[in-house]
Amino acid sequence: FREINDPRGPPGPLQWPFVGRVHDLPIEFMWIKLKEWADKYAVDGFYRTSMLGANFLVISDERIAEELLVRKAKYNSDRPVIRSLFDSKSTCGSMEYLPLMGKNEYWARQRKISHAYLTEATNARYHKAMYFESKRWIARLIQNPDDFQHSLEDMCSKVMCQLTWDDPGLSEYCTKSAWGLLTQMSPAGPITNVITPLWHLPWHLNPWKRAERKRHDEQQAWWMDRLLTVREKMAKGQMRPCWTQQYLERSANAKKSSLSGDYETSCVLGMLALVGIFTVVGPLSYYLVAMVHHPEWQAAVQKEVDEKCQGRLPTLDDAPNLPILRACIKETMRWKPNVPTGVAHETEVDDVFRGYFIPKGTRILPLDWAFLRNPDKYPDPDNFRPERWLKPGWPTYQEPLTQYPTIKGMTSFGWGQRQCLGQTLTQDELIVACGALAWAFNLKPKRDRVTGAELPVPLNKSNSLLIIKPDPFQMAFEPRSERRREEALQIWAMEEAKDRRKRAAFVHGARCPSLKANGGERTPDSVPDVDIKREPPSMSLDKLEQLKRDLLVHIKSVPELHRDKGMITP
Numbered sequence: 001f002r003e004i005n006d007p008r009g010p011p012g013p014l015q016w017p018f019v020g021r022v023h024d025l026p027i028e029f030m031w032i033k034l035k036e037w038a039d040k041y042a043v044d045g046f047y048r049t050s051m052l053g054a055n056f057l058v059i060s061d062e063r064i065a066e067e068l069l070v071r072k073a074k075y076n077s078d079r080p081v082i083r084s085l086f087d088s089k090s091t092c093g094s095m096e097y098l099p100l101m102g103k104n105e106y107w108a109r110q111r112k113i114s115h116a117y118l119t120e121a122t123n124a125r126y127h128k129a130m131y132f133e134s135k136r137w138i139a140r141l142i143q144n145p146d147d148f149q150h151s152l153e154d155m156c157s158k159v160m161c162q163l164t165w166d167d168p169g170l171s172e173y174c175t176k177s178a179w180g181l182l183t184q185m186s187p188a189g190p191i192t193n194v195i196t197p198l199w200h201l202p203w204h205l206n207p208w209k210r211a212e213r214k215r216h217d218e219q220q221a222w223w224m225d226r227l228l229t230v231r232e233k234m235a236k237g238q239m240r241p242c243w244t245q246q247y248l249e250r251s252a253n254a255k256k257s258s259l260s261g262d263y264e265t266s267c268v269l270g271m272l273a274l275v276g277i278f279t280v281v282g283p284l285s286y287y288l289v290a291m292v293h294h295p296e297w298q299a300a301v302q303k304e305v306d307e308k309c310q311g312r313l314p315t316l317d318d319a320p321n322l323p324i325l326r327a328c329i330k331e332t333m334r335w336k337p338n339v340p341t342g343v344a345h346e347t348e349v350d351d352v353f354r355g356y357f358i359p360k361g362t363r364i365l366p367l368d369w370a371f372l373r374n375p376d377k378y379p380d381p382d383n384f385r386p387e388r389w390l391k392p393g394w395p396t397y398q399e400p401l402t403q404y405p406t407i408k409g410m411t412s413f414g415w416g417q418r419q420c421l422g423q424t425l426t427q428d429e430l431i432v433a434c435g436a437l438a439w440a441f442n443l444k445p446k447r448d449r450v451t452g453a454e455l456p457v458p459l460n461k462s463n464s465l466l467i468i469k470p471d472p473f474q475m476a477f478e479p480r481s482e483r484r485r486e487e488a489l490q491i492w493a494m495e496e497a498k499d500r501r502k503r504a505a506f507v508h509g510a511r512c513p514s515l516k517a518n519g520g521e522r523t524p525d526s527v528p529d530v531d532i533k534r535e536p537p538s539m540s541l542d543k544l545e546q547l548k549r550d551l552l553v554h555i556k557s558v559p560e561l562h563r564d565k566g567m568i569t570p
Ligand code: HEM
Pocket: 098, 099, 100, 101, 111, 114, 118, 272, 275, 276, 277, 279, 280, 283, 338, 339, 342, 343, 344, 345, 412, 413, 414, 415, 416, 417, 418, 419, 420, 421, 422, 423, 425, 426
């Protein structure tokens, strides 16, 4: 006992033999307790603890994270094992989960490839997927506002499925698959992640291992199926550009690939699709919560969008002119970080840091919850204060406002060699989605149908997985005007019809050699727009209103019609 609590060791709570400090670290909202310990024990912004033999160094100050995870990245960029996944680190060559891999050859090559695709995500073509899906989401919110949490997740999933396999129809399964993996890898998931020895029970006595085998095999089979489907469509000339198609085409042209084969390829791409879902769901859900609780900021964003975009839906070209929108997004991510514990790194060598011995295999936890609640950098840290990014005098204020605030580089995206690869994609998707919300709706608390009282939107209820999102709640999406409502629905109807025609034209082009010869390269943009040009000229809203009125007059003037077809409305 004296040895493990040696006063010359790093500071931290008292450790008990074998268990360390597992007994009073709650699984639920673990980050709150870790921050409490940081406030009590941390010296110089870090402290140590342990759990069932695993050593942890918890960092609560950004400067220490910078020192240990960026400057000493060479030794501190491995990952700890996640007990309830088979070979989570790919030590035995499973090559499956890039973000969880140890620092090995599979990680190095998969990170390089993922980086290439995700930086290409800034291309205009990829932005189209976001515009398209945000329009669909707005229409879904108008038609079925009570289903908003599901449609929000589905939108994030559809974006990733479009980018990865050009098929938004895969979104429901992809979300389910992402949720399964997220639960399995989180401390708040199976008990075998905390009481790790249970994982080693014999197969027949081990429900956790059997369940994981099933989940794992289904996921891998689905990823492989996606790859093979894309390849099949490519052979028929029916595959439009997406990450999988690009990878297959490039490696076929180069006659070589840095990946080992189809299995690894299906995993890199499958994992990319999965990792971009719940990471974006969190901030987007909390943005809704923030807007409901802070109508004054909602009004400011709406005013900015109305003035700068002059009645149109905002696009990414407008982003430099929308600092208030960007500030509200960034403040949401600061106020409610969705990976509050951070993602652990593992040390690869013994080290001495600030005079303390840190043994090889120590898990370094960059506690994002603590970084983002540092009152020196973020005065009034518990409250939603977007002005901290907009007004000179606040420690975080930065100019020019056409560029700042930006979420890129936030501590929430991690550190050093393992820093998140999806920062641009996250920023773009949030600007498009939150901009569309400001354009379309007044976000409000929902009212009880009987009493008329406002239903509360809780601030502190969430799951406790590695990536969190708010628990189910209710709120109202009130279209900003009847005209805006019609416009949003019309925009989506036209987009959807256009997309359907483009897809059909593409497949048609593949079947029709003359078109192929004429069309040359058939990217979605160069598909002959024959059908699209035949689209009826879009009707002005005034004309639509006039037609509605005429129809009403007509229905009323023909009593039988009115009676017989009681359901007829404009
Ligand atoms: C708000 C959104 C997001 C947050 C807060 C977030 C956060 C993180 C964090 C904390 C890490 C680990 C960093 C470390 O170990 O130091 C990470 C890694 C990663 N993220 Fe994100 N992420 C987000 C969105 C995305 C998106 C949209 C994608 C891709 C589509 C993505 C792809 C990745 C990948 C591939 C890694 C693994 C990097 C590696 O291990 O080398 N992330 N992310």
